[in-house]
Amino acid sequence: MASVKELTRLMKKLEDQLVVCMRCGMCQAVCPVFAQTGREADVARGKLALLDGLMQEMFKDPQGVCERLNRCLLCGSCAANCPSGVSVMEIFLQARAILAGFMGLPPAKKAILRGMLAHPELFDHVMAWGAKFQKIFTREVNDVIGTSCARINSPLIGDRHFRGLAEKPFHRLLPALDTAPAKGRPRAAFFVGCLLDKFFPDIAQAVVAVLQSHAVGIFMPPGQACCGIPAVSAGDTQTFGKLVRHNLALFEAGRFDYLVTACATCTSTIRKVWPMMLREETAALRARVEKMAAKTLDVNQFLVDEVGLLTCDRQKDGEPVAVTYHDPCHLKKSLGVAAQPRAVITANPDYRLIEMPEADACCGMGGSFNLQYYELSAGIGRRKRDNIQASGAVVVATGCPACMLQISDTLSRAGDRVAVRHPVQLYAESLRSKP
Amino acid sequence: MISQSLLEEFQAKVGADNVFSEDTDRLTYSYDAAVLEPVMPGLVVRPATGEALGQVVRLCNQNRIALTVRGAGTNLSGGTIPIAGGVVVVTNALNRIEEINEQDMYAVVQPGVVTAKLAAAVEAKGLFYPPDPGSQAVSTLGGNVAENAGGLRGLKYGVTRDYVMGLQFFDVDGQPIKTGSRTVKCATGYNLTGLMVGSEGTLGVFNKITLKLIPLPQDRKSMVAVFDEMGSASEAVAAIIASHVVPATLEIMDNFTIRAVEDYSHAGLPKEAAALLLIEVDGHPAQVADDAAKVETICRQMGAADIRVAKTAAERDKVWAARRTALSALAKLRPTLVLEDATVPRSRIPAMVKAIQAISARYGLAIGTFGHAGDGNLHPTILTDRRDKAEWKKVEAAITDIFDQALALGGTLSGEHGTGIAKSCYLEKETSPATILYSRRLKAALDPNNILNPGKIIGG
Ligand SMILES: Cc1cc2nc3c(=O)[nH]c(=O)nc-3n(C[C@H](O)[C@H](O)[C@H](O)COP(=O)(O)OP(=O)(O)OC[C@H]3O[C@@H](n4cnc5c(N)ncnc54)[C@H](O)[C@@H]3O)c2cc1C
Ligand code: SF4
Ligand code: SF4
Numbered sequence: 002m003a004s005v006k007e008l009t010r011l012m013k014k015l016e017d018q019l020v021v022c023m024r025c026g027m028c029q030a031v032c033p034v035f036a037q038t039g040r041e042a043d044v045a046r047g048k049l050a051l052l053d054g055l056m057q058e059m060f061k062d063p064q065g066v067c068e069r070l071n072r073c074l075l076c077g078s079c080a081a082n083c084p085s086g087v088s089v090m091e092i093f094l095q096a097r098a099i100l101a102g103f104m105g106l107p108p109a110k111k112a113i114l115r116g117m118l119a120h121p122e123l124f125d126h127v128m129a130w131g132a133k134f135q136k137i138f139t140r141e142v143n144d145v146i147g148t149s150c151a152r153i154n155s156p157l158i159g160d161r162h163f164r165g166l167a168e169k170p171f172h173r174l175l176p177a178l179d180t181a182p183a184k185g186r187p188r189a190a191f192f193v194g195c196l197l198d199k200f201f202p203d204i205a206q207a208v209v210a211v212l213q214s215h216a217v218g219i220f221m222p223p224g225q226a227c228c229g230i231p232a233v234s235a236g237d238t239q240t241f242g243k244l245v246r247h248n249l250a251l252f253e254a255g256r257f258d259y260l261v262t263a264c265a266t267c268t269s270t271i272r273k274v275w276p277m278m279l280r281e282e283t284a285a286l287r288a289r290v291e292k293m294a295a296k297t298l299d300v301n302q303f304l305v306d307e308v309g310l311l312t313c314d315r316q317k318d319g320e321p322v323a324v325t326y327h328d329p330c331h332l333k334k335s336l337g338v339a340a341q342p343r344a345v346i347t348a349n350p351d352y353r354l355i356e357m358p359e360a361d362a363c364c365g366m367g368g369s370f371n372l373q374y375y376e377l378s379a380g381i382g383r384r385k386r387d388n389i390q391a392s393g394a395v396v397v398a399t400g401c402p403a404c405m406l407q408i409s410d411t412l413s414r415a416g417d418r419v420a421v422r423h424p425v426q427l428y429a430e431s432l433r434s435k436p
Numbered sequence: 437m438i439s440q441s442l443l444e445e446f447q448a449k450v451g452a453d454n455v456f457s458e459d460t461d462r463l464t465y466s467y468d469a470a471v472l473e474p475v476m477p478g479l480v481v482r483p484a485t486g487e488a489l490g491q492v493v494r495l496c497n498q499n500r501i502a503l504t505v506r507g508a509g510t511n512l513s514g515g516t517i518p519i520a521g522g523v524v525v526v527t528n529a530l531n532r533i534e535e536i537n538e539q540d541m542y543a544v545v546q547p548g549v550v551t552a553k554l555a556a557a558v559e560a561k562g563l564f565y566p567p568d569p570g571s572q573a574v575s576t577l578g579g580n581v582a583e584n585a586g587g588l589r590g591l592k593y594g595v596t597r598d599y600v601m602g603l604q605f606f607d608v609d610g611q612p613i614k615t616g617s618r619t620v621k622c623a624t625g626y627n628l629t630g631l632m633v634g635s636e637g638t639l640g641v642f643n644k645i646t647l648k649l650i651p652l653p654q655d656r657k658s659m660v661a662v663f664d665e666m667g668s669a670s671e672a673v674a675a676i677i678a679s680h681v682v683p684a685t686l687e688i689m690d691n692f693t694i695r696a697v698e699d700y701s702h703a704g705l706p707k708e709a710a711a712l713l714l715i716e717v718d719g720h721p722a723q724v725a726d727d728a729a730k731v732e733t734i735c736r737q738m739g740a741a742d743i744r745v746a747k748t749a750a751e752r753d754k755v756w757a758a759r760r761t762a763l764s765a766l767a768k769l770r771p772t773l774v775l776e777d778a779t780v781p782r783s784r785i786p787a788m789v790k791a792i793q794a795i796s797a798r799y800g801l802a803i804g805t806f807g808h809a810g811d812g813n814l815h816p817t818i819l820t821d822r823r824d825k826a827e828w829k830k831v832e833a834a835i836t837d838i839f840d841q842a843l844a845l846g847g848t849l850s851g852e853h854g855t856g857i858a859k860s861c862y863l864e865k866e867t868s869p870a871t872i873l874y875s876r877r878l879k880a881a882l883d884p885n886n887i888l889n890p891g892k893i894i895g896g
Contacts, residue, residue, distance in 0.1 A: 086768045
């Protein structure tokens, strides 16, 4: 471990951003972790004060600060509501990178991030084995949601009700696409993302079907890698940089007007985190990243703002099905996308949208936060579950597969029979009969 | 330093999970929203029951350890910075609304209930808790009472003090003291409630607060009046009040603030205007229509260049969004923001605004002024960078000048942000040496070991 002096020097580069926090405390109103614990170290103001302390050499050992910094969903609720406009997300990600560089990555994380995630083919391979074996160790618990739980005591699964890995990942079902648009229609590149590929290939299929219904050209190169958010959240900028370069090269080979994803987290990572975390790279790479980021948008936004939704007729008889919508933090708070997914849902007349209370409150997933702080995460999830229940809907839709995993877990544990869907899946149902 | 055995005693009282002794946790209770140096407490405890709260107070006194109560830590005067070290007691686990009585129109709450949560809960029952500090989404009612917090509705509805019917608080020995009652009238004993409101945790620790509620006004109307001169805007304020219309809210914004808000939020404010008045009248629909018309006429007579009356709820929200973004818009201009709170009799607002402009020019500092014109309570907001030592000296000098001006105009150092440590050294200027002595004697009698938030309000 390098000296604390060295750490102080590294932290100084955050100084100009850290001083923007005026300690007003308004972030206490919106932080989902703070709502559970009431501890100042869990809210942005406390974390920023700790980073300030690190910069002022207040601590002999940065371990305590590191731990507290990681108790965070990176949901951006604080940043979205900060009167002073503190770049909380950038500060947190940069600080995680500095601390990981200084203290080293924990061995398990290092093995997963550097050994596996950084190598897309190997990652696919390992996950394929996982999909085969999971049946042996788990049993189905909720057929509406499609969750399973552990058959035998497993420390990793605990008492989670998880959505299983798909039997066949999307890249095996449909490895690549390169189609031309109809006249006057745009061409969209489709960035699939890990969770759609490995857990929700049905959503990826729905995206392709919907894009085709709209006569949009599709460019989907084979061999796509992760967007890099798990790496950069863990402070592993090396793996992150590798993944960004891999994806850049892959997509730059095609021609397209938009880069579309159906994962809120992938969209906000490419749009915001890529440029934010590669500031110190060469001008040439930054220009490429900026260009890709500017073309990237959420599939709901693409459909509503860029191509226009099709009008659909009713496919089913009887009362429209009550559906409620959860705003993923990475769509609403990070990108301001909230109206479009709702428009996509209501485009299907077989569904009736009812708002749940606190629709934009975080679900508590937060990527590896869920693994590290399962109890906290589950507590935040329960609140989401109660709000979904309060809406009376039998379907909950949301634009992020990570939120879908968390919401499936929390609903399933409560024994609720509420289906968890992506807006595009609902929309695709209504287009199915169209030519 | 807190010894291991004492630490264990605290753990026994509040539970080990609610005692924080690591330096990384303690650091996060070393500051509040005031621009002051942080000071680390020796220990932080977070009692989850009123009983445990009382025991913590007693334990501190027995061991002569300083005790600083902390709600949301949003006060702007350093009230929760534990300058003497010791124990910080966090109240946010005491967050139960114990009763909302619709018939007798009162609520009983624990001190850690968040202001906006109570306001929403009573509104759901058709009742109204008016004090609405800008921090209400996070501030606690205990903190509101201890600071006598105000808000945008002070002119018609008063401040926190006007709603505290009674308190149950712990004295320094941890004994429960009861003052006031649930009745509209109460004439028994000393008015200890009056003494405790605004006491900033120096005289006792609140455990239960009984708050008055009123019926929710049936209707409201908002408008914005644009003025070419600050003088005519202030005269309009005086004229509105002289005409016996009492708006619920009567806010002012100077040109600097208008420009900042417009650049930040593009709300459609006129950037060339010298001043804006943002006004809301509420009450019975007929009265509201009457009052709104009257206010409009007066503003025109006083030279308003333009008046925009909000016709829909959305337009009304826009008016108040503009006011609410004032602080954010200013905050984004420079790293450090010093929010002052000097208050003058409302007829002296033109003089005070002029004085602030002169001070801004004298020190070459950017100062945006907005605030509760109807109350004479202005928020001159100095924009600076604390790291710039030379400029910071000027800021300190400017603050002193602002206070001197407010006092010279017959005003007060603070309309609503309290004394804390930020203003304690100026208090004698506003009052008298005898006043300080009297207050210190009072404090010494009630808290002989000087453990309750020592150093706040009266120094020492
Ligand atoms: C953005 C912003 C806007 C603001 N707007 C306004 C405004 O419009 N009007 C206004 O008046 N103020 C305003 N404030 C100031 C502040 O929010 C108020 O003073 C508020 O009342 C503080 O509440 P708190 O829970 O944060 O208390 P804290 O800051 O935690 O504590 C304040 C004081 O109360 C004492 N205290 C807390 N709990 C107890 C208890 N249970 N028993 C005894 N003493 C106790 C503390 O020791 C301390 O001295 C604003 C602050 C910010 C940051
Ligand atoms: S809301 Fe923003 S400025 Fe205020 S304390 Fe939180 S991070 Fe700091
Ligand atoms: S990112 Fe989310 S969890 Fe993290 S501090 Fe901000 S609001 Fe809290």
